[in-house]
Amino acid sequence: MPFRIDRLGLTLAVAVALVLVLLPLLNLQPNRILPGSGVPLGELIAQPGAQRFILLMIPTAILVCLRVHPALKLGLSALSLLVLIYALGSDSDALLAGSSGFARLALGSGFWALLLLLGLMMTDALIKLELGALLRLLLIVGYLAALFALLANGLWDRLSLMLEYHNQPTFWQQGVRHLLLALGSILPALIVGVPLGIRCHRSPRVRAALIPVLSLLQTIPSLAMFGLLMIPLSLLALSFPLLAEFGIRGIGVAPAVLALFLYSLLPIVSNTAAGFDGLDPAVLQAARGMGMSRRQMLWQIELPLALPVMLSGLRIVVTMNIGLVAVAGLIGGGGYGTYIFQGLGQTATDLVLLGTLPTILLAFLAALLIDTLIAMTQREAR
Amino acid sequence: MIELQGLTRVFGERTAVDNLNLRVESGQICALIGTSGCGKSTTLKMINRLIEPTSGTVLINGEDIRNQQPEQLRRRIGYAIQGIGLFPHRSVYDNIATVPRLLNWSSEQVDQRVHELLDLLKMDFDTFAHQYPHRLSGGEQQRIGVARALAARPELMLMDEPFGALDPLTRERLQGELKQIQRMLGITIILVTHDIEEAIRLADQIAVMDGGKLLQAASPRELLRNPREGFVSQLVGGEERALRLLSLSPIADLVQPTELFELNEDTPSIDAHLTLRDALARQLWQRSPVLRVVDANGATCGAISVQELLSAGGGN
Numbered sequence: 211m212p213f214r215i216d217r218l219g220l221t222l223a224v225a226v227a228l229v230l231v232l233l234p235l236l237n238l239q240p241n242r243i244l245p246g247s248g249v250p251l252g253e254l255i256a257q258p259g260a261q262r263f264i265l266l267m268i269p270t271a272i273l274v275c276l277r278v279h280p281a282l283k284l285g286l287s288a289l290s291l292l293v294l295i296y297a298l299g300s301d302s303d304a305l306l307a308g309s310s311g312f313a314r315l316a317l318g319s320g321f322w323a324l325l326l327l328l329g330l331m332m333t334d335a336l337i338k339l340e341l342g343a344l345l346r347l348l349l350i351v352g353y354l355a356a357l358f359a360l361l362a363n364g365l366w367d368r369l370s371l372m373l374e375y376h377n378q379p380t381f382w383q384q385g386v387r388h389l390l391l392a393l394g395s396i397l398p399a400l401i402v403g404v405p406l407g408i409r410c411h412r413s414p415r416v417r418a419a420l421i422p423v424l425s426l427l428q429t430i431p432s433l434a435m436f437g438l439l440m441i442p443l444s445l446l447a448l449s450f451p452l453l454a455e456f457g458i459r460g461i462g463v464a465p466a467v468l469a470l471f472l473y474s475l476l477p478i479v480s481n482t483a484a485g486f487d488g489l490d491p492a493v494l495q496a497a498r499g500m501g502m503s504r505r506q507m508l509w510q511i512e513l514p515l516a517l518p519v520m521l522s523g524l525r526i527v528v529t530m531n532i533g534l535v536a537v538a539g540l541i542g543g544g545g546y547g548t549y550i551f552q553g554l555g556q557t558a559t560d561l562v563l564l565g566t567l568p569t570i571l572l573a574f575l576a577a578l579l580i581d582t583l584i585a586m587t588q589r590e591a592r
Numbered sequence: 593m594i595e596l597q598g599l600t601r602v603f604g605e606r607t608a609v610d611n612l613n614l615r616v617e618s619g620q621i622c623a624l625i626g627t628s629g630c631g632k633s634t635t636l637k638m639i640n641r642l643i644e645p646t647s648g649t650v651l652i653n654g655e656d657i658r659n660q661q662p663e664q665l666r667r668r669i670g671y672a673i674q675g676i677g678l679f680p681h682r683s684v685y686d687n688i689a690t691v692p693r694l695l696n697w698s699s700e701q702v703d704q705r706v707h708e709l710l711d712l713l714k715m716d717f718d719t720f721a722h723q724y725p726h727r728l729s730g731g732e733q734q735r736i737g738v739a740r741a742l743a744a745r746p747e748l749m750l751m752d753e754p755f756g757a758l759d760p761l762t763r764e765r766l767q768g769e770l771k772q773i774q775r776m777l778g779i780t781i782i783l784v785t786h787d788i789e790e791a792i793r794l795a796d797q798i799a800v801m802d803g804g805k806l807l808q809a810a811s812p813r814e815l816l817r818n819p820r821e822g823f824v825s826q827l828v829g830g831e832e833r834a835l836r837l838l839s840l841s842p843i844a845d846l847v848q849p850t851e852l853f854e855l856n857e858d859t860p861s862i863d864a865h866l867t868l869r870d871a872l873a874r875q876l877w878q879r880s881p882v883l884r885v886v887d888a889n890g891a892t893c894g895a896i897s898v899q900e901l902l903s904a905g906g907g908n
């Protein structure tokens with residue numbers, strides 16, 4: 211087998227080496243708030259976990275530079291990341307020994323950089339493997355489940371991120387709330403947006419009137435939008451106390467959901483219209499000529515064929531909204547944004563992370579799920 | 593029997609079809625021919641109510657089509673178009689099953705019918721039934737388009753340039769198959785085409801249109817013999833006309849007893865079911881004024897001479 215160099219792999223491997231030398235994997239903080247100092251590589255490398263990681267990372271980095279089977283690269287880089295995560299947990303006791311009871315270990319910039327680089331290696335290998343969409347989804351979800359199993363086992367319980375987690379008994383409730391806020395605005399947006407999109411497709415006049423308005427709504431920054439909505443909503447709540455009972459108030463869930471709903475409309479409407487615009491006129495004429503009624507054409511022909519384009523609009527909306535819900539934390543909407551803003555207020559970086567990481571993960575998983583759906587709806591049609 | 597009576601359709605300023613009268617007997621193929629934009633497709637679509645006429649009537653077996661719901665009417669009429677319009681998200685099987693399912697046939701009936709149709713179009717069920725259309729060649733897609741149009745056993749088929757996008761060989765083969773199927777099922781076909789050769793090969797009646805008007809409707813033979821002055825003459829005329837006429841008759845029509853000629857071992861032979869045009873071509877090619885005519889079993893059943901062909905070939 212000729213040993214040919216993989217350029218991307220080489221770049222990533224060099225970057226891994228640089229990160230290990232230059233950036234700290236862990237920071238030792240005197241307490242929860244004060245910034246810490248990086249744990250020097252020399253000290254880290256004396257630990258058994260870190261040694262195991264380095265021993266595995268060396269062959270991984272070398273193989274990633276070569277053009278070997280992507281499955282091998284995927285397996286090795288995925289294993290390296292698992293071992294890294296394991297090492298940081300298992301070494302933490304020894305690293306903390308001799309520090310005060312308030313001292314904490316926090317994940318350092320080196321860890322985040324390695325996470326990114328190993329993630330890129332895995333992504334590259336995964337793409338080159340050309341797996342079926344469903345298999346890819348299962349693989350990723352399985353891997354994440356393994357990571358979570360490690361964390362749930364208390365592996366990182368000495369790291370400050372997990373300490374913050376254990377301080378937040380409502381973490382999972384906030385997660386559910388975060389998703390409910392995101393999806394709770396998307397569902398009405400679908401119910402309103404899909405028919406509007408179809409109208410836009412059928413009538414250029416409706417399109418010319420509607421799309422600019424929706425685009426304008428999109429350009430309003432989210433905080434400004436929350437502010438704008440607070441005023442009418444609180445007025446509404448004042449004049450109709452019954453509404454306030456149901457949570458329609460100036461702050462909290464109502465303005466958040468309403469704002470997200472408004473943001474969601476443009477991608478849904480324009481992708482629905484684009485999906486319908488792209489339908490083959492011959493197909494539609496054949497369907498009508500064979501005696502399908504309007505409704506049969508819509509459900510049996512137009513919607514299924516426009517679905518991939520519509521789903522890519524949904525993908526935009528889902529990832530966007532999961533991110534925007536975090537901002538809603540500021541106006542008391544709940545969700546992971548709550549931790550971000552609390553953490554910012556207390557300058558507790560790890561509490562901020564406890565809000566950001568799950569938000570990113572949720573958005574990533576949602577996008578992955580929809581990509582799988584798109585691939586499955588397209589497989590037959592194309 | 594289909595009758596178009598005073599059929600007119602105006603789009604804005606433009607009269608796409610202008611007072612068209614045409615009668616197509618049951619079990620016949622009628623070809624609508626004319627230049628681009630002369631109103632052929634519009635005429636066809638008024639028959640299945642994809643377009644409503646501005647004035648005039650369409651009668652199918654004496655009954656005005658306006659008495660039927662458009663959807664019900666269309667399910668009774670086969671429809672095949674140049675773009676084919678197979679549903680890309682449905683398998684060949686489900687494409688063919690479209691109209692039977694709209695008509696609520698049972699799944700056994702549908703299944704049996706799909707088998708029959710793939711058989712009829714000489715396509716292997718196991719190979720094709722569960723393919724998606726984008727995997728098929730143009731000719732295969734066209735066949736599926738025809739099968740789909742035939743699915744609910746329509747008595748009338750409308751075909752809008754069904755073989756437009758095919759290479760000449762495939763097109764000729766499909767034309768042959770279509771004619772065979774049509775004779776076998778005894779259905780009526782109204783077919784739009786640009787191609788006079790296709791019209792002559794397939795049709796019992798050719799209707800020539802220009803600028804929305806019907807110029808002449810006649811059998812291919814009549815049209816070739818006595819075309820109206822102007823557009824029709826241009827369309828069928830030219831040097832090809834004599835050969836086209838010959839192509840309309842089988843050799844059997846002009847076979848003479850072998851005794852009239854001195855046939856020997858070297859006399860070239862030709863199948864009786866071929867056309868007079870084929871016979872003339874063979875005579876030219878073999879430099880032989882007389883051909884031995886043989887039947888399907890290869891037995892000599894007569895002879896054909898170039899003099900007979902000359903007498904049959906000309907106009908009036």
Ligand SMILES: Nc1ncnc2c1ncn2[C@@H]1O[C@H](COP(=O)(O)OP(=O)(O)OP(=O)(O)O)[C@@H](O)[C@H]1O
Nearest residue numbers: 603606607608626627628629630631632633634635
């Ligand atoms: N829906 C419509 N609205 C306006 N004008 C139309 C419409 N459909 C057809 N026309 C016009 O009517 C005329 C006849 O159109 P038609 O499609 O019947 O032509 P055709 O003979 O089928 O041509 P081709 O051979 O190019 O398919 C054309 O001038 C066309 O522009």
Ligand SMILES: [Mg+2]
Nearest residue numbers: 632633634752
């Ligand atoms: Mg046409």
